[in-house]
Amino acid sequence: MDISPDKTHPDTPHPDTLHDGLRGGYPPWRQRARAPGRPVLAANMRCDVLVVGAGITGSFMAEHLSALGHQVCVLDREQPGLGSTAASTAMLLWEIDASLGKLTQLYGFERAAEIYRHSLRAVSGLKKLVESAELPCGFRARNSLYLAEAGTDPRDLLAEHLLRERADLPGNYLDHRRLLSEFALTREAALLSPGSAEVDPVLLSQALLARAGRQGASLLAGEAVSYEVEGGGVLVGLANGCAVEACKVVLATGYVMPEWLHAPLHAISSTWAIATPPQQPGTLWRDRALIWEAGENYSYARTTTDNRIVIGGEDDSDLTDQAARDGAMAAKTKALLSKLAGLWPTAACRADFQWSGAFGETADGLPLIGAVPGQRHMFAAYGYGGNGITFSYMASRLIGRMIAGAHEDWFEHLAVDRPVPLGA
Ligand SMILES: Cc1cc2nc3c(=O)[nH]c(=O)nc-3n(C[C@H](O)[C@H](O)[C@H](O)COP(=O)(O)OP(=O)(O)OC[C@H]3O[C@@H](n4cnc5c(N)ncnc54)[C@H](O)[C@@H]3O)c2cc1C
Known part of the structure; x- marks a missing residue:
């Protein structure tokens, strides 16, 4: 057995991407020859939905919400797709970190089975999207x-x-x-x-962002530093002093959620x-x-x-x-x-x-997806464990439905503020 020194793949995510300590070393994934362009947000603006974070969560969110007809803006303070998404080994399993047996102990059989079936449907929905949109991302069933x-x-x-x-x-x-x-x-x-x-996660994220762009979404460089819920929307302050007024905000910032967002299970x-x-x-x-x-x-x-x-x-x-x-x-x-x-x-x-x-x-192996507790018009999606890509696809569909005002009972199984279940 022999360990070769760190190597840089010619197309691998750059070492100059700090991503707030999200990852280290070099994965073998590729990047598109032309990554989606992203001008710096240098003036105040308005949009229907502001997605903060352009990893795989923000990418699915931008693609889906723009396909639904929303005017979407995606903001990232670093290079899109090169945070945790670039570290993913990108196995798109529908099987969840918590076995069906474990989830049944925690929540009962019906609820556990329902979540597993949604996860199975998420991978098949993702496959249909990749195939119908012909996304070049090394997807293999x-x-x-x-x-x-x-x-x-x-x-x-x-x-x-x-x-x-x-x-x-x-x-x-x-x-x-x-x-x-x-x-x-x-x-x-x-x-x-x-x-x-399985996929190449960086290529998938970039292909989704490129498609979102063709559907009218704007990808912008900038760091969100404050969120003020007011009237019918949210005023998001940026580190450079500009602001975005959005009817809805989706936090897709991976493992760097704002400090005030606490999920007991995370x-x-x-x-x-x-x-x-x-x-x-x-x-x-x-x-x-x-x-x-x-x-x-x-x-x-x-x-x-x-x-x-x-x-x-x-x-x-x-x-x-x-x-x-x-x-x-x-x-x-x-x-x-x-x-x-x-x-x-x-x-x-x-x-x-x-x-x-x-x-x-x-603690229960399920993601945190849904409304941000106490903040109207804000949603979040994170805490995915080993199912980051399956769950980020699921998050885009679920939050898309929530933005449309729909409610389905199973959404509550993934609520950001659900309590820690006994036995977890
Ligand atoms: C080694 C490893 C293996 C894994 N294997 C798998 C696997 O096989 N299958 C699987 O499905 N999942 C796997 N995962 C999990 C998966 O990688 C993550 O769940 C997923 O990539 C999270 O994506 P994200 O878009 O939510 O976060 P990220 O990719 O981290 O994206 C968040 C983005 O938000 C930006 N951002 C943060 N704060 C701000 C701000 N204030 N303003 C503007 N932008 C901001 C960041 O710059 C970043 O680009 C693995 C993870 C690791 C580390």
Whole structure:
């Protein structure tokens, strides 16, 4: 096993993007040859909807709200798509960090099953959008393989499978023999499910922003520093002294939400990932399924269009600042390479790319999407855990409906101020 030094991909997010300590190192993602242009906002302006933040959340939001006919402005203080979005390993799973069994314990079966079905629909909606709009973003439909935690009783996974069947969710249970013969993986059991996908997250974000631009949205450079709810809208103050008057504001600022926005369930942690050199053709696992593991100390793996293996995990809630994350990079890289060697022993186990990022998660594994408590006309979407892209698509549809004045009961399951459930 050998760890190569940090490398910069020629098209990789620039080191000059600070993004408030959101990520470090270099991921293998590409950028569009021409990133969407964004003039500095240098005069006061008005719009229907101001989206603050142009990562994947702001990108889905801008595309969808402009398609609905709103006059949308998207503001980012740094380079769009190069915050946490560039750190994402971009597995588009409909399976949520909290298993259906865990969510059932917290909220009961009906509510848990409903949320899972919405998540499944979100990935299929996202796929339809990418296909119909022909967004160039390395999108590939993939099966997912959810492995039993090493050394645990496979009956736990069978119970999860039976619960998923009851909830009308797709997938099969593979026992040890089938898993070994069909995938050459040595765990006790796994759930093999259709309906997930992978992308290049930077390309997806930039393609969405470009489409939003063609639909009339404006992408602007600027930092929002104050929000004043007044009359029928919100007055947003910028660091350069200008202001935007918006009928609605969507906070899509990822892990740098304004300090006054508190969600009882939310916590920030750190996570690491690496990408190997391109593997020899024919040496990757069957179907290039998205692999992830049950358990606290989980890891996950996918492949890229140029045959690399990306493996991530090693989450640590004690190392949350950038310096500590960077300091742990070598040790975390070594740990991930060792996990890769255990998972797929024939892989060329070297790290061509190594990176880390802040990771917002919630005690119940569900995102925070909806109205900002106590602030009329303001919405927020964050705290996605490992489902950032699936949930940001879902957020754009849900907030689109809320802006239209619609209410559906399940929106409350994701409310920003929902209480911490017993047992979480
Ligand atoms: C290592 C790692 C692996 C991951 N793997 C996956 C995965 O496999 N699948 C998945 O779905 N998710 C994954 N995630 C999670 C996913 O990356 C995030 O949930 C998602 O990218 C968050 O996107 P965002 O747009 O909300 O935030 P960001 O991408 O951080 O965008 C927020 C933007 O807001 C801007 N901003 C902040 N404050 C202001 C302000 N005051 N004014 C103007 N602009 C502002 C920032 O500059 C930034 O560009 C992973 C995360 C990490 C770190």
